[in-house]
Amino acid sequence: MDIQFTKGLQDNYNRIANYFGNQFKVGVMISLASKYTLEKREFSGVALQKIVDQMAAYSKKSLSIQRNSPIPYYIAARFLGQDLETCFESLLQRDTALKEAGFHTSPFRLAGAMMLDEDIHLHTKRAKALYDEMHRKQFFLTAKEDIPYVVLLSKENEHPQRQVETMVQYYKGLRKQGFMLGNALQSLAQILTMYSSEYNDMLLQYVVELRHSLNHKGIKIKPLHYPYLGILALNATDHIKIGEIAEWQKTFMELKMFRMAKEFALIVAIQKVIKELVEVQNMVDMKENLFIENLIDALDIALDVLDFFVLPGSVGDLFDFFR
Template identity: 25%
Template sequence: MTVAVEPVLDTYDEVKKLLRWQFPGTGVLLMTASMYELRGEPFDAERFLALADAVKEKGTWFSPLKQSFRFSLAANLLTSTEEPEQALAEVVRLYEALRRYKFKQGTATYVTAMLLHKQADRDTPLEEHAERTQALYRGMKEKHPFLTGETDYPLAAMLEMRGGELEPLIERIEYFYKGMAERRLQKSNELQMMSHLLSLDDRHDDTEVLANAAAQLEHWKKAKLRLKPVHYPSLAMLALAVGADDVTAEIKAAEAALKKHKGLRWEQDWPLVHAVQLTIHDWLKDEEALRATLYTTIETVQEAQQTAMMAAVTAGVVVGGNSG
């Protein structure tokens, strides 16, 4: 299987040219381009700019909506909703409601609001979703007080929306966290994110899920792919999508093709992250139901990773996670 990277690179070039005076960063540019590719939507520059401007108008002075996040949010709504302007208004309404339920101000709460808009059961009151998400978040924080932060909101919301008791879910997350930490992955927020993602697998028992993740780690190491905390969620995505199968040859080829592009040549982490996403996209072409589920998961990981990367750059760190 050869992963085609040219379509996403073509869109990347279009977006980069369009935003050349905005300086959103490589992560946002690649994220925006890949959303169109993953959903098979053509890039419409006029609609994209119009919605990005509408997003900006919704934000207060220090709001993430005034910053580069507006571009990835606009791309997300344009490629995943039939009425993106109405969806934007609803996301802002849900964000303001979540703030009343003690969610912190920032990008992660907007991502959570977007997930609730697209996935939440409309018969369940928002209050219940908010309370369950906060309860799950608090459970995570009790296990890892120095790791858990607002970037964990989106996956907490995604997990709670699947229903069921929260305490067994918290223990399941911890089982995966400890299992992968024993395999010498760095204890970090990214490892916690990995364990959250593995908990989305409801097709296999816990031991098989962990075995699939461990297999992906071994494939990754044997292929001598760069392994940093920012890549841990990618290992989880592979375990979710392909089980224990080895697709690292395809990933390496896709990463190499991405890094041949002059705008990505010196990027250390984003090309590999997106090579995994594109490989999964190709792998699942004939798995319609599974693919639909994974697309939403991929979006969440993209948003969460982008939030973490932006925070790391602000702190003067290229990539990484807190340990604890």
């Protein structure tokens, strides 16, 4: 195990916790610590806050810079070391395009703006068409936090109705395999369509096998972990990498930062192994132009809301959200 990484992770978490205090949930602070450590950076709250403040001042309230939301801080972390005025102008243009396409103001729209392609106006139209179709088919489960996913899902010119029908197929198929109903399962179903808008039963069975393999390693998979199974599937993660993830998860569980948030140890372990895998494979198993950083950021941003709407199995079976 990389002792330097674990020490850097704990040190970054300590700095983040000391700076933000109780402002954000522990999951947000863990995900920021993971982001900084994976990028071999040392967290500085002063430097990050300075970028957030400058971004808010530059936009003159045109952007949804909400200080009680962690999203501006995720965005600011991506601007470190770059020309800030150029970054702010690009972000403002992209957020405006999403606004003009019909997306309502929210920090999640701002996160989605970060993930738009260069042809932002065509991309925003595709994203809104897909979002509207998702909302029509998945009314209770589709909300503002899905905007970053929608932007990633609409990079290619796919037919929205077919893509959403595939999401529904994955959702229902995974439900039959014992996955719990709710936002996290919807996120997993969405991520699987990044492989193809056509339903692939082998991909679904692969996700089921990934869950089984992690369970076999003594790791209990909770709904919070579902979307990360999607990342593993998209990257064709093999048994050797699953073993590495299990070892890292075990190592992370010994760190103080995970004592009250044990479920996040698996998430950080997945992020570490997948980042290394992607760097080696150059993302050959991902859709063209789909950057793993965007997907992981979208998942991190959604951490606060993934478990908002989970019903017990006996009750959930009474509802069909896809009528």
